[in-house]
Amino acid sequence: xxxxxxxxxxxxxFGKINNQSPYPPDxxxxxxxxxxxxxxxxxxxxxxxxxxxxxxxxxxxxxxxxRKNKIFVPQVLMSAKAMGAAMAHLKPFFSSGDVKRKGTCIxxxxxxxxHDIGKNLVAMMVEGNGYEVINLGTDVGADRFLExxxxxxxxxxALSALLTTTMVNMETIVKTLKDKNPGVKVCIxxxxxxxxxxxRISADLYSPDPQGLVEYLNQLHTTNAAN
Amino acid sequence: xxxxxxFIKTIQHEETDRVVVDYGSTSVTGIHVLVVEKLRRxxxxxxxxxxxxxxYQMLGEIDDELIEILGxxxxxxxxxxxxxxxxxxxxxxxxxxxxxxxxxPQQFNTSSDKEGNLLIHPGxxxxxxxxxxxPVRGYFFDxxxxxxxVDESRLNPDDNLEEFxxxxxxxxxxxxxxxxxxxxxxxxxxxxxxxxxxxxxxxVPGLNLNDPKGIRAVADWYMSALMRPDYLHQVFxxxxxxxxxxxxxxxxxxxSNVDVVFICGTDFxxxxxxxxxxxTYNELYAPYYKKMNDWIHQHTGWKTFKHSCGAVEPFMQxxxxxxFDIINPLQINAKGMDPIALKEKYGNHLVFWGGGADTQKVxxxxxxxxxxxxxxxxxxxxxxxxxxxxxTVHNIQANVPIENVAAMVEAVREL
Numbered sequence: 001x002x003x004x005x006x007x008x009x010x011x012x013x014f015g016k017i018n019n020q021s022p023y024p025p026d027x028x029x030x031x032x033x034x035x036x037x038x039x040x041x042x043x044x045x046x047x048x049x050x051x052x053x054x055x056x057x058x059x060x061x062x063x064x065x066x067r068k069n070k071i072f073v074p075q076v077l078m079s080a081k082a083m084g085a086a087m088a089h090l091k092p093f094f095s096s097g098d099v100k101r102k103g104t105c106i107x108x109x110x111x112x113x114x115h116d117i118g119k120n121l122v123a124m125m126v127e128g129n130g131y132e133v134i135n136l137g138t139d140v141g142a143d144r145f146l147e148x149x150x151x152x153x154x155x156x157x158a159l160s161a162l163l164t165t166t167m168v169n170m171e172t173i174v175k176t177l178k179d180k181n182p183g184v185k186v187c188i189x190x191x192x193x194x195x196x197x198x199x200r201i202s203a204d205l206y207s208p209d210p211q212g213l214v215e216y217l218n219q220l221h222t223t224n225a226a227n
Numbered sequence: 228x229x230x231x232x233x234f235i236k237t238i239q240h241e242e243t244d245r246v247v248v249d250y251g252s253t254s255v256t257g258i259h260v261l262v263v264e265k266l267r268r269x270x271x272x273x274x275x276x277x278x279x280x281x282x283y284q285m286l287g288e289i290d291d292e293l294i295e296i297l298g299x300x301x302x303x304x305x306x307x308x309x310x311x312x313x314x315x316x317x318x319x320x321x322x323x324x325x326x327x328x329x330x331x332p333q334q335f336n337t338s339s340d341k342e343g344n345l346l347i348h349p350g351x352x353x354x355x356x357x358x359x360x361x362p363v364r365g366y367f368f369d370x371x372x373x374x375x376x377v378d379e380s381r382l383n384p385d386d387n388l389e390e391f392x393x394x395x396x397x398x399x400x401x402x403x404x405x406x407x408x409x410x411x412x413x414x415x416x417x418x419x420x421x422x423x424x425x426x427x428x429x430x431v432p433g434l435n436l437n438d439p440k441g442i443r444a445v446a447d448w449y450m451s452a453l454m455r456p457d458y459l460h461q462v463f464x465x466x467x468x469x470x471x472x473x474x475x476x477x478x479x480x481x482x483s484n485v486d487v488v489f490i491c492g493t494d495f496x497x498x499x500x501x502x503x504x505x506x507t508y509n510e511l512y513a514p515y516y517k518k519m520n521d522w523i524h525q526h527t528g529w530k531t532f533k534h535s536c537g538a539v540e541p542f543m544q545x546x547x548x549x550x551f552d553i554i555n556p557l558q559i560n561a562k563g564m565d566p567i568a569l570k571e572k573y574g575n576h577l578v579f580w581g582g583g584a585d586t587q588k589v590x591x592x593x594x595x596x597x598x599x600x601x602x603x604x605x606x607x608x609x610x611x612x613x614x615x616x617x618x619t620v621h622n623i624q625a626n627v628p629i630e631n632v633a634a635m636v637e638a639v640r641e642l
Binding site: 015021022023024069072073074075077078081111112113114115117120139163164165166168169191192194208209 | 344360362363364365366369445446449450452453454455497498499500501502503504507586587588591592624625626
């Protein structure tokens with residue numbers, strides 16, 4: 001069992017999607033995250049164990065290596081694809097409630113901004129670390145974030161912006177969300193965003209990389225679990 | 228002719244008695260059309276609708292009046308069609324989301340989606356799907372991905388080469404006329420002939436194509452470096468062959484009227500890292516850059532210009548080894564992009580074009596005093612021993628206060 005979980009974890013870490021995928025070259029012709037996850041379920045492994053002991057483990061490695069500049073955007077995108085292939089098999093267990101996720105994260109690129117590669121990388125890493133992600137896409141205004149936040153009052157909201165012209169919209173969104181629900185946690189990120197800006201607009205977290213958000217969510221999860 | 232003389236000295240790494248300046252010669256050293264209008268007002272020029280000379284980023288024309296007032300030392304010449312395939316001619320009025328009256332080319336034809344966002348169509352043809360979108364609250368366009376499902380067995384490099392072609396006689400005549408007119412301005416001339424950018428993600432979606440084929444989605448393109456390196460090599464190799472044929476024609480058409488050629492705007496840097504490993508750069512990109520740069524150096528007197536945003540210090544030596552003469556924009560607030568260290572380590576080998584003012588923090592959010600101090604400090608570092616063309620870090624965006632732009636212009640002038 002452990003060997004199979006390690007294999008899945010390895011596929012996530014190195015971006016091996018399925019048997020047909022030529023990447024990485026040293027895994028060519030071998031089964032990927034897609035086939036191995038299905039195999040694990042067919043062999044009776046628990047979906048929660050697959051999530052916790054394979055997917056999350058693999059994705060932690062991806063986040064750590066990305067933060068240390070040991071891997072780059074293309075490798076992370078490949079890992080995202082591999083994780084998506086595995087996750088497709090686990091989704092029914094989330095829907096049925098057999099497997100509980102650690103929490104929910106609502107994410108989107110703010111109004112006026114259409115950039116989504118960075119935001120999607122973050123979304124993927126958060127999902128791969130065991131959270132449900134509600135990805136609202138790009139050019140998302142305060143009303144839309146609020147609407148979703150009211151549906152999931154316990155969810156953490158993550159805002160992305162790539163432009164100096166659009167990062168200012170984060171302030172309105174943070175204020176709108178916190179006016180309605182003072183307890184909501186709002187995290188921000190993106191190329192021009194800084195800790196000073198985060199402090200000024202009273203957001204709860206600025207992280208320069210996806211792993212920072214994952215660590216923050218994990219801290220909240222641990223604290224909530226202890227309470 | 229003093230501008231031209233100083234510019235030539237600068238790109239040859241000779242010291243000059245003042246800083247050489249670029250505002251608007253390329254699509255990565257320009258000014259948003261809104262700020263151009265404010266500049267005209269600030270300097271008491273006639274208030275008129277400004278031409279949008281680069282519609283993707285909504286850059287405004289720096290015309291002869293502004294060139295004089297801003298003390299610009301280098302002008303640019305660009306291709307006959309813009310990124311959406313519209314001929315840059317027959318200018319018509321257009322009102323922007325932010326209420327500005329501007330001029331756009333005749334074929335700048337748009338529609339709207341249900342949210343009211345502005346959609347622009349390749350070649351101005353409203354019967355084909357739009358290739359880019361400007362959000363209601365946005366200030367420029369971004370690509371709409373039109374990626375067909377990828378069938379690996381049918382992938383053909385020609386599909387990613389549709390936008391590249393050998394120059395016609397009309398192209399030749401166009402560039403001859405453009406370069407001749409530009410040379411008469413008595414300033415340096417930078418040419419963006421097009422077709423030389425290897426894998427520029429801004430161009431990959433094929434904004435000027437009615438129905439782009441091949442790999443056109445951003446994420447798919449990035450992953451292709453890992454999944455389909457042979458395919459990318461074939462695309463780059465054929466593209467380079469076409470580019471070399473066009474460079475030969477370009478040299479015949481423009482010759483000594485051109486001083487610098489804009490080769491490539493592919494971004495290799497993020498805010499705190501690179502987009503790929505140095506090994507990938509050297510294996511996948513460098514051979515094609517080197518072919519083009521070597522040809523240019525062997526056959527012309529042109530210098531070659533490379534743009535890359537982000538934290539690219541780890542790639543700087545590789546850019547030099549690839550044969551580039553000029554690096555832009557020197558994103559000084561990205562990780563590892565310390566101006567003093569960069570100048571010391573690479574300043575003898577690369578002309579630094581940009582890095583004169585930070586556009587992420589100081590220019591949009593500082594005050595005029597901070598801008599002035601910052602600009603002077605940057606220039607002192609980068610202009611030491613020559614080899615520096617003043618420009619901001621990438622284009623000046625729509626939200627920059629005009630007082631800060633004016634403070635920057637004055638600070639450079641005082642040096």
